[in-house]
Amino acid sequence: MKIKKSTRIIILIVGLLLLAFPQIVQNDYYIQTAIMIAFFAYMASCWNILGGLAGQISFGHSVYAGIGAYTSTLLFIYLGISPWLGMLLGGLLAGVIAVLIGMPTFRLQGTYYTLSTIAFLTVVRILVLSNPTILGLETRGAQGMIIPLVNGGDSPANMQFLTKTPIYYVIIIMLVVVAAITNYLKNSKTGYYFSAIKTNQDAAAALGVNVSRYKLICAFISAFLTALGGTFYAQLAMYVDPSTLLGNEMGQQFGIIAIVGGRGTILGPIIGSLVLVPLQEIGRALFGGTVQGFHLVLYGLIMMIIVLFLPDGLVSLFKKLKPKNIKKSTNVNQLGANSEQ
C-alpha cells in the first residue's frame, strides 16, 4: 500500500519526537508515564488484532501476558535463558495455548465466546494462585516471583536496565512493530479475511475463506504478541505475580482501551491509551494511592458512554472530519482543471 507523502512526513515528525522525548523531558516520572501509555497502547493493539480486526471479543486476554511473563521468567531463573529469547518462547507457548483453547470456543459466537475468555483467565489465575509450583517449577503462588538481578540490574543482554530511557525505547519499538504488523495485516490477504469474518462468516466461507482456520491464525498472532508484552511488563517491574498479570483488571483494560479508542484501526488503541492511561496518574495524584479502583470507575463509565454514543470509538471523531477534506480537495482539483482549460 502506498503511503501518502503528507502521512509520511507526519510519521517522520512523530517518530523523531518519540525518539527525542527522553532527552527533552529528562524526568523519570514523565518517562515512566510515557512507558505505561506505550505499554497499554501496545497491549490494546495486540487485543485489537483479534477483537478489532476479526471481531472476536476477549476480556481475558491478559492470560497470554501472564503466560509470556511466567515462561520467560521461569526460563531465566531455572535455565538462565535471557528474557529476550524467553519472551519469544513464551509467545510461542501463548500462541499454541490460544489455538488449543480457540478450537472449542471459537465455535461459540458472541456472548458465550466472550464469557469463555473471562472464564479461562480466571481458571489460570486460580491455578497459579493456589499452587506453589507449576510442572515442578517453583512459582510461589500468590507471592509471585522476584526476577533476580544480574550485575546489579545493569544487564541489557538480560533485559535489565538501570535507567528508564532504554526501557522506553524498547516499548516504543514494540509499539511500532505491532502497529506495523496491524498495518500489514490490514493490507494483506489475511487481514482482508479477518475483516470478512468479522462482518459475515457465511458470506466469507462462500468466497473460500476457511473461517475457523483464520480465526485460529488470528488468535495465534494476537496471543503471541500479547505474551511479549507480558515479558516486558515483568522485566519492567522485575517481578511476576498472578494478581496483576493474570488479574481481571488487565484483561479488561486491554479491551477497553482499544474499544474507547476505536476497534479495528491502527490508531485507535494508541489514542485510547493516550486518553485513558493518564487517568490512572490523575487518580494517584488525587488520592495518593489510598483509593483503589478510581481509574477503573472512569474506564467503565467512559466505555459505557462510548458504546452508547460513539460506537466506533474516539478515532471516528477524526474520520468524521475526513470526507469533508476529500470533497474540498476534489473541488480544488476541479477548479484547477477548469483553469487549465
Next chain:
Amino acid sequence: MNNNIVLKLDQVSKHYGGVAAVDDVSLQLHEGEILGLIGPNGAGKTTLFNCIAGYTKPSSGEIYLGEKPITGLKPHKICKLGIGRTFQIVQPFGDLSVLENVMIGAFCNTNSMARAKEISEEILELTKLSHKKNDHANSLTIVDRKQLEIARALATKPRILLLDEVMAGLNPTESAQVSEMVKGIRDEMNISLLLIEHVMSVIMYLSDCVCVLDHGELIAQGCAEDVTTDERVIKSYLGEKYASRNK
C-alpha cells in the same frame, strides 16, 4: 451449451424434524447452461442451494461436481472446488472498499495482493463497477450491491455460480441491467449458472431450462415455455380451480 454435466444432484433430500424441505430432488446442470429454479415461497429453493454450497448437509442423496462427490463438504472447500454462490440478503464487507470486497474472492486462487487486485479489476470491469472501486462498500445502492455480490463470487473463478434472487429489490430497468450482466458472464466466462428467481420475465429471458420446486419436490422440468404451461405448475402458483378452468 454442450452435454458435459458439471453439476449433478442425485435424489437429494433435506429433512428438518419430520418435514422435508427438499424432497428427493435429482437434477443436472450442463456446461454453459443457465438453469432457472422457481417455485412458490417456502418451496425449498434456498435450502437446495445451501445443500449444494455446503451450508447444510443433505439428509440423503449425493451431489457431484463433474464426477467428484462433494456432498457434506465445508462451504469454503466447495468454493475452492469451483462453486460460487450469492445470498438472498446481500451483505458487503462494510469495512472494505468495493475493490477490496472483490479481492477477498480473488484470494481464493492467489496469495499475491497484486495478482488479486489484477483479477478483481478485470471482474469489476466486466460487472461495470470499475468507477466505484474505491467507494466504501456500505455506501453502494442496492443494484450496485447486488452486482458487487456477483463480482465477489466471480472473483473466486467458479465453474458454477449459484445466484439466489439477485433481482429481488430491483426495478425493471435495474433488473434488465443485471440480467444482461448475467448473460455476459455465461457467454464470456463460460460459467454454468443455477439461479433462483421470482421475477418470471427474468427467468424466461435468461434460462435455457427451468426446474419447478413445490413443497420441496421437483414438480416440473423443461424449457421455460413448456414449464409455464404445465398444469401442475400453474396449480402450484395460482391454485387448483384456476388451472382447470383456464385449460
Next chain:
Amino acid sequence: MPLEINNINVYYDDFHVLNDVSITAEDGECIALLGSNGAGKTTLINTVSGLNKTTTGDIIFNGKSVKDIPAHEVVELGIIQVPEGRRLFPNLSVRENLLVGAYSKRAREGREERMAYVLDMIPALKNKLSRAAGSMSGGEQQMCAIGRGLMSKPELLMMDEPSLGLAPKIVEEMFEIIEKIMKTGTSILLVEQNVNMSLEISKHAYVLESGRISLSGTAKELESNPKLRESYLGI
C-alpha cells in the same frame, strides 16, 4: 369507507418497494391483493400494520390517519394482520396463542366469550386448545392464526398468503371460514397466490407488480383478464 390508502411510497434503504400505491376497501367486503412474489404485497400490509413507514401519502382507517401510529397501537384501532407463514408462537399452546391475540385493550374484556365465538367459527381448534402451536400441522396452524386474529375483534382483517403450503382440501375449508368472517361485517384484505379462490370471494381486486398497482377492478373483470396470468407467469 373503512380503509383508504392514498399514494403511499415505501423504501427499504434505497430500494423503492411501493410506488404510489392507492387502495380503498368498503365495509364488510373482501379486497384481494394479487401479484407474484416480491411484488410488494407483504410490504403493503405491513405498512398498514405500522411495521413499515410510508414517506408520502396517507393511510386512513375509519376517518383516522394511522400512518404514524406504532405497530402495537394499530391493533387497538381494530386492524389486525394474520402474517405470512402463520407466525404462531410455537411454544405457546393454541389457547395461549388465542389469548395473546386478545392482548390489546379493545379485546381484553370479555375475551372468554370471544374465544367461545372464535371456536364456533373455527371448530377445528376446539379439541386442540392445549396443544403447543408449533407441533401442529400447517393447516391447523393456519386455522389457529386466523383464530388468533379474530380474537382481537378486528374491523379489518389482513391475511397474508393464508393458503401457502396447504393441501387443496384445507384451502377450501379455510376459504369457507373467510367467507363466514366476511358475513359478520369484518372487512378483509386478502393477499393471495391462489388467484381463483381469492377472486371468487372478493368484490374488488388489485394486482401489484414491482411495487405498483398494474391492474385493478372488480373480481369479475379481473378473472377474465389475460393480463393477470401474465403478471404471474410472465408469459
Next chain:
Amino acid sequence: MLSQLAQPLLSGTLMGGVYGLIALGLSLVFGVMRVSNFAHGDLLMIAMYISVALWEGFGISPYVSIFGVAIFMFFVGVFIQKAAITPILKSEKERSPLRLILFTVGLSIFLQNLVLMIKGGAPVTATVPLSTQTLPVGDLIVSIPRLLAFVLSIVITVILWFFISKTDTGRAMRAVSQDRETSLLMGINEYKTYAIAFGIGTVLLGLAASMVSTFLYAFPTMGSSYTLRSYVIVALGGIGSIPGAMIGGLVVGIIESISAQFMPASYSEVVIFIIFILVLVIKPSGMFGKERK
C-alpha cells in the same frame, strides 16, 4: 462414603436453589430480549452491599429490608433498560449482541470499582442473630439461613412461573421471546415488555441478594463468577426456561459442593469452567441459542 456425601449434597442443594434464582433473572432477560448482561453478577453484588449497609447502618435485618431492596433493584433494572439497552437495540437494524456485551462489560467494571472505591476490597456480610443458627437433622447439620434462602428461592420460582405462564404480561413476554415482530402485530409493546423483563430480572437479584447476605460474604469482584455461573446454568437448563434454571442451579450447586470435598475451596470457579466446557461439548445447543433475530 454415602454418609460423607450426604452433607455436601445437602449444602449443594440448598445453595443450588439460590443459584437457580440468580440465574433465573438472567435467563429471563437473555430469553426475552436476547440481551447479554455481563453485569448480572455485579448487580447481585450491589444489592448485597445495600442489604449489608442497611443492617450495619440502621440495624434493619435483610429479612426485613428484602422487599425494599427488591423494589429498589426493580427501578435500577428499568433504568438501565430505558437509558441504555433500549436505545442500543433501537439503533441497530440487525441486532447483534456486540454492543450490548461491550456496554454491560463497561457497567460491570464501573460497578465493581465504584464499590471498591467507596467500601474497599474487604468482604462484608450481615451477621444477624439467625446467621449462625443451625438445625440438626440426624447426622446432618442444616444452616437455618441457607434453608430459608432455599425455601424462599423455590417459592419465588413458583410464583414467577405462575406469573410467566398465567398472566397476560407473562404471556406477552413469552410471545416476544418467540417472535417479536408478530408480537407487535398482536398489540404488544416490545420495549415495555423488555423493561418489565429486565426489571423482574433485577428484582430476583435483589431478593436473592438479601437472603444470601446473611451467610455469604460480598466483595467487589464477586460478580464475574456469578455471571459465569448464571450463564452456565442457563445453558444447562435452556434459555428462558424457568424450571430449567432451577434444575440447572441445583445441578451446579451440587457439583460444586461435592467437588469441594476433593479440591481446595478456591477452585469453585475452576469447577464452573469445567462444567462450562462439558456443557459446550455435551449440549452445544444450550450455547448456540440464536442471538440474532
